[in-house]
Amino acid sequence: LASRAYMDGPTVVKVGDLEIGGDTIHVMAGPCAVESKEQLLQAAQAVRNAGATILRGGAYKPRTSPYSFQGLEEEGLKLLAEAREQTGLAIVTEVMDPRTLDVVARYADILQIGARNMQNFFLLREVARAGKPVLLKRGSSATIEEWLLAAEYILAEGNRDVILCERGIRTFEEYTRNTLDLTAVSVVKHLSHLPVIVDPSHAIGKWRFVEPMARAAVAAGADGLLVEVHPKPAEALCDGPQSLTPQNFQALMQKLAGIAAVM
Numbered sequence: 001l002a003s004r005a006y007m008d009g010p011t012v013v014k015v016g017d018l019e020i021g022g023d024t025i026h027v028m029a030g031p032c033a034v035e036s037k038e039q040l041l042q043a044a045q046a047v048r049n050a051g052a053t054i055l056r057g058g059a060y061k062p063r064t065s066p067y068s069f070q071g072l073e074e075e076g077l078k079l080l081a082e083a084r085e086q087t088g089l090a091i092v093t094e095v096m097d098p099r100t101l102d103v104v105a106r107y108a109d110i111l112q113i114g115a116r117n118m119q120n121f122f123l124l125r126e127v128a129r130a131g132k133p134v135l136l137k138r139g140s141s142a143t144i145e146e147w148l149l150a151a152e153y154i155l156a157e158g159n160r161d162v163i164l165c166e167r168g169i170r171t172f173e174e175y176t177r178n179t180l181d182l183t184a185v186s187v188v189k190h191l192s193h194l195p196v197i198v199d200p201s202h203a204i205g206k207w208r209f210v211e212p213m214a215r216a217a218v219a220a221g222a223d224g225l226l227v228e229v230h231p232k233p234a235e236a237l238c239d240g241p242q243s244l245t246p247q248n249f250q251a252l253m254q255k256l257a258g259i260a261a262v263m
C-alpha cells in the first residue's frame, strides 16, 4: 500500500485546510517539549508569525534517561490546545503508548510516532485506528525498507494519512547527533506516494547546522520540515542545543521562500 505502484499520484494528507504533500511545503515548528504556558505560547506565536502552519511540542517525551524531564502529559496537551486556539496552528504531538492514545488523540491534529517506536507494531496499529493523520519518524537504525514497512502497518489498518519524517540515522560520525540521510527523500519519493518531511533538528543536534540542512531538504524535494524552536534555547528542558531562537527561525523561513512555495 505504501508503494508508488499502488497509487496514480502522490498522497496528499489533509489536516484541516492544510494539504501536506501538495504544491506547497509545510513547516511544523515549536519546542521539543511543552514546558509551560508562557514558553509554549511564545513559541507558537513566533513560529506562526514566521510562517509555520503546524505547532509541534511533546507532552509525553521519550527520554534516554528516566531522570530527565518526561513531559507535562495531559497538562501539556491542554496547553497545546490553547495554543491552537490562540494561533490557528494545527498540532502535532507524540504518542508513546497505547494507554495514552485516547487522551493524545483528543487534543492532537497529527499523531507523531517517534523514532524509538517506529517498529512498535502494536502501537502503530492502535494509532492507525485513531482516525487522525500519523507522522511516522524513521527509526535511528532503520533502513528505508523497514521504515516503509512500518508505514504499511498503519496503511493496512485503513488509515491512508501517513506522513514520513526523516530525522537522521546513527553512523560512526559523532560530531553531529545523527547523520541526516537526505537521500531518503529522493528514495522514498521514488518508492512511495507518501509525503516525506525532514527534521534537521534531531538529525544534527546543533542549531547552527539546522538552517543549511533545512534548505537542502527543501531543495531535495521534501514536502515539509519539522524544526525545534524555543523562546530561550539556553533554558530548554529538552534539546536546547538544537533549538532555534524565534529570530533564527524567522531567518530560516525567509530563506526557504526563495527555494519553494511555503504555505
Ligand code: PEP
Residues within 6 Å of the ligand: 032, 058, 062, 094, 113, 114, 115, 116, 137, 167, 202
Ligand atoms: C521529537 O520529535 O520530539 C523526538 C523525540 O524525535 P525522535 O523521535 O526523532 O527522536
Ligand code: MN
Residues within 6 Å of the ligand: 032, 033, 202, 228, 238, 239
Ligand atoms: Mn527534541
